[in-house]
Amino acid sequence: MELTNSSAIVTGGASGLGAATVRALAERGARVVVFDRNEAGAKQVADEAGGEPFAGDVTDPEACQKAVDLAAEGGVLRVAVNCAGTGWAERVINREGKPHDIRGFEFLMRLNVIGTFNVMTKAAAAIAKTEPSVDGERGVIVNTASVAAFDGQIGQLAYSASKGAVVGMTLPAARDLSVVGIRVLTIAPGLFDTPLLASLPEEQRRALGESVLFPKLLGQPSQFAQLVVDIVGNRYLNGEVIRLDGGIRMPPR
Ligand SMILES: NC(=O)c1ccc[n+]([C@@H]2O[C@H](COP(=O)([O-])OP(=O)(O)OC[C@H]3O[C@@H](n4cnc5c(N)ncnc54)[C@H](O)[C@@H]3O)[C@@H](O)[C@H]2O)c1
Numbered sequence: 593m594e595l596t597n598s599s600a601i602v603t604g605g606a607s608g609l610g611a612a613t614v615r616a617l618a619e620r621g622a623r624v625v626v627f628d629r630n631e632a633g634a635k636q637v638a639d640e641a642g643g644e645p646f647a648g649d650v651t652d653p654e655a656c657q658k659a660v661d662l663a664a665e666g667g668v669l670r671v672a673v674n675c676a677g678t679g680w681a682e683r684v685i686n687r688e689g690k691p692h693d694i695r696g697f698e699f700l701m702r703l704n705v706i707g708t709f710n711v712m713t714k715a716a717a718a719i720a721k722t723e724p725s726v727d728g729e730r731g732v733i734v735n736t737a738s739v740a741a742f743d744g745q746i747g748q749l750a751y752s753a754s755k756g757a758v759v760g761m762t763l764p765a766a767r768d769l770s771v772v773g774i775r776v777l778t779i780a781p782g783l784f785d786t787p788l789l790a791s792l793p794e795e796q797r798r799a800l801g802e803s804v805l806f807p808k809l810l811g812q813p814s815q816f817a818q819l820v821v822d823i824v825g826n827r828y829l830n831g832e833v834i835r836l837d838g839g840i841r842m843p844p845r
Contacts, residue, residue, distance in 0.1 A: 593729055593824050596621035599667035601659060603650050603676035603711050606633030608786030609736065610675030612813030613820050614641050617671060620821060625663040627711070628676065650676045650707030660714040668722050670731040671824055672715035674708045677736060679788070681747040697750045704754035708735050712765060712776075720772040730773040732824050735762065737780040739835060743842035755780070759833050766831030775830040777823050782837025785810040805839030
């Protein structure tokens with residue numbers, strides 16, 4: 593898929609994996625809408641990448657429609673990447689024997705699953721209206737899961753459930769959208785060096801890097817962005833979940 597003069601939308605584009613993806617898509621000629629609830633961060637990344645900021649919440653369907661409309665106005669919308677998301681640490685029962693609070697579970701399902709659903713569905717509808725390229729392709733949607741979808745650790749009940757749902761949406765979405773020439777893929781990252789992990793002490797970050805099979809390092813956001821670009825460029829990739837994790841398999845804790 594050729595990105596020159598195209599448009600793209602990246603959620604969670606103000607930080608981490610999303611910000612790196614914005615930069616990589618912009619470098620390849622796309623005008624990128626940086627959709628994030630962090631208004632200042634979205635503006636900064638958009639300014640750097642020559643894109644357009646959109647401040648909003650991915651759990652709000654109306655905001656998602658407006659962000660997608662903005663992307664569709666800026667060129668031929670070809671790419672949507674869902675990176676907005678976060679984690680939640682809570683066990684099934686806590687140390688006092690109290691059950692997992694449903695509010696944390698609902699919060700994460702709303703953000704990680706419904707947020708992805710909102711932007712994927714609205715972006716797909718907009719991409720489906722575009723003229724296809726000569727090979728019949730209209731666009732690509734990339735969602736972000738986590739290795740926690742497969743190797744959920746202690747305290748990751750809500751996070752693993754939410755990322756498992758993102759994994760589960762991949763194949764049916766690719767099947768639904770095959771008729772309009774839109775591919776759907778999911779990346780399941782391992783441990784990446786983003787603001788999510790930056791708060792940890794250096795020693796703990798190094799230990800996390802050591803736990804990776806090879807290379808014994810945290811992943812860099814640019815490596816995630818590189819995979820997004822590779823997915824966009826390789827039209828035979830579809831309906832798949834790709835682990836990007838240096839071969840790590842997460843232990844129970
Ligand atoms: N960093 C890792 O090691 C890692 C590993 C596996 C999966 N992931 C997943 O990758 C994605 C990106 O993670 P990251 O490390 O870049 O995180 P990050 O915290 O650096 O960036 C997430 C961005 O999403 C935005 N966001 C959060 N809630 C939002 C909402 N409701 N509406 C709009 N924007 C919202 C935040 O403002 C932030 O800019 C997440 O889904 C995360 O679960 C990350």
